[in-house]
Amino acid sequence: MxxxxxxxxxxxxxxxxxxxxxxxxxxxxxxxxxxxxxxxxxxxxxxxxxxxxxxxxxxxxxxxxxxxxxxxxxxxxxxxxxxxxxxxxxxxxxxxxxxxxxxxxxxxxxxxxxxxxxxxxxxxxxxxxxxATLARAADSFEVIAREWFAKFAPTWAEGHSSKIIQRLERDVFPWLGARPIADITAPELLTVLRRIEGRGALDTALRAKQNCGQVFRYAVASGRAERDPSGDLRGALAPVKHENFAAIVDPAQLAELLRAIDGFKGTFVVKCALRLAPMLFVRPGELRTAEWTAFDLEKAEWRYLVSKTKTEHLVPLSAQAVAILRELRALTGQWRHVFPGREPRKPMSSAAINAALRRLGYDTRTEITGHGFRATARTILHEELHFKPEVIEHQLAHKVPDALGTAYNRTKFLNERRAMMQRWADYLDELKVDAKLVPMVNAR
The missing domain is CATH 3.30.160.390 (Integrase, DNA-binding domain)
Known part of the structure; x- marks a missing residue:
């Protein structure tokens, strides 16, 4: 009741x-x-x-x-x-x-x-x-991935590091970011990678797998995970067929391009970059971000850190290259960068060289790209001018172990490289004058 x-x-x-x-x-x-x-x-x-x-x-x-x-x-x-x-x-x-x-x-x-x-x-x-939840959140995939990125990004080229973090933020963090890294399994990671493959981005899927593997191994090394599950996915992704950068290796076609560059109607800064690109055949990012403090025009040398390996590299400058740089210094010498962009305190756009080539009428997917000048020089220097491959590879800043097991050395073959760079610049001038004087080679 x-x-x-x-x-x-x-x-x-x-x-x-x-x-x-x-x-x-x-x-x-x-x-x-x-x-x-x-x-x-x-x-x-x-x-x-x-x-x-x-x-x-x-x-x-x-x-x-x-x-x-x-x-x-x-x-x-x-x-x-x-x-x-x-x-x-x-x-x-x-x-x-x-x-x-x-x-x-x-x-x-x-x-x-x-x-x-x-x-x-x-x-x-x-x-x-x-x-326990807070502790697991502190060991989430995103937290550890960003910690890994902050630690190693300063050793990478700016363009390379920005691509990595954008890839993780766009394709990985939305699905794995909040998960405790120690709990993530290989099938769970594969599901994320399959989603990238599903939109046809096979190369991005492969690179995302590689980046995730680096994060997992960092977690293992720092005691926050026991193993790297990405290793279990070997062969699980569709293979990627890598295509070489478009390049001209026919001397006659190269002569036409060089004459077109001389007639370029764009800005003087971009025109100088276009003229130097085939002559120096460095990576496009290294050329566009070049700084005046790295040049010694009296010694005809350019020293900088290779963007991929962070090793010091030396580029002997031909008389033609020095002349172009002296003329350009009168215009941009007060700035940090040799090739300043629209905002003078920043370097020229990463798309400037390819955009200029397209303006000249060249297809940068099938004919020539800024990076393709490296393949142009590698091929013609060896097949037409008969320079030794190891000399060329050192000038390209590639790691080429010798008989003693030593890798790239910035001063190795320096005398031969000085002679090669001057001969290469002279050869380019000869091509522009009369391409008929130069034997033809089959395009690759």
Missing amino acids: RSRLTGFFVAYNVRDGPLKSGLRLGYFSGYPLNGPSAIPPMALTDILIRNAKPGKKPQKLFDGGGLFLYVTPSGGKLWRLKYRFGGKERLLSLGAYPAISLKDARERRDEARKLLAHDVDPGEHRKAQKA
Whole structure:
């Protein structure tokens, strides 16, 4: 009888006005926590909870087993669980209504009761879970990937590093970023890579796999993962057929291009870069970001760090190259970069050389690119001018081990390279004068 009367007052007061801080509702607060999990006869309902109105003081609507809804004067409805552990009364927050429904709150209460049955404090258990979650978040794939990137990006070329972080941000982080790195499996990684393959970006998928492998190995080395799952995906991705950069290796066709460059109607800065590109045959990024402090025009030398290997490289300058640079220095010598862009404090755009070649009427996908001048020089220097491959490769700043096992050395074959660079510049001048004097070679 007492239960019905208490339930009557609960319902009546909820419908007709704010509950008083009365104790008739407090009857259920004494419901034994360690007793059966059956719901009391007049437990809370969703209707009662939705219709509960705030009063001047906080209200408590008990459901049984220590669970109650705490109604604040401002209208908030918060689930709380009162329990005893170690002889002391404790209170546990279970969330807010309606985000946590009555059913959810009861399930959370029952989970807490199970912990108590095993002598585990639900409050301390939650703290431990939260700490573990934070620790796992700190070891998420994205956190470790960005840590790896920050550590190694300063040793990479700017263009290379920007491509890596953009690839990770676009294709990997949205799906794996929040996952604890130690929990990521090979099939899970493959699903992400398959998504990249699905849009036809086979090369991007392969590079994403390589970058992920680097991140996993960094995590292993720093004690936050046990293995690199990307190694299990060997052969799982579609093979990529790499195409060489378009290049002209026919002397007659090269002569036509050189004459077209001399007639270029664009800016003087871009025209100088175009004239130097085949003459110096360095990587396009190294040419466009060249700085005046790296040049010694009296010694006819250009020293810089190779963008791919971060090793020092020396380019002997021909008399023709020095003449072009002296003329250009009168225009851009006050700036840091030899080839400044529209914003003088920044270098020329990475697309400038190829855009200029297209303006001259050349297809940069099938005929010639700024990078293709390297293949042009490599082929003609060996096949037409008969310079030794090892001399050419050193001038290209490629790592070519010799009989002693030493790799690229910036000063190796320096005298031969000086002679080769001058002969190459002279040869280019001869081509422009009369291409018929030069034997033809088959284009590759």
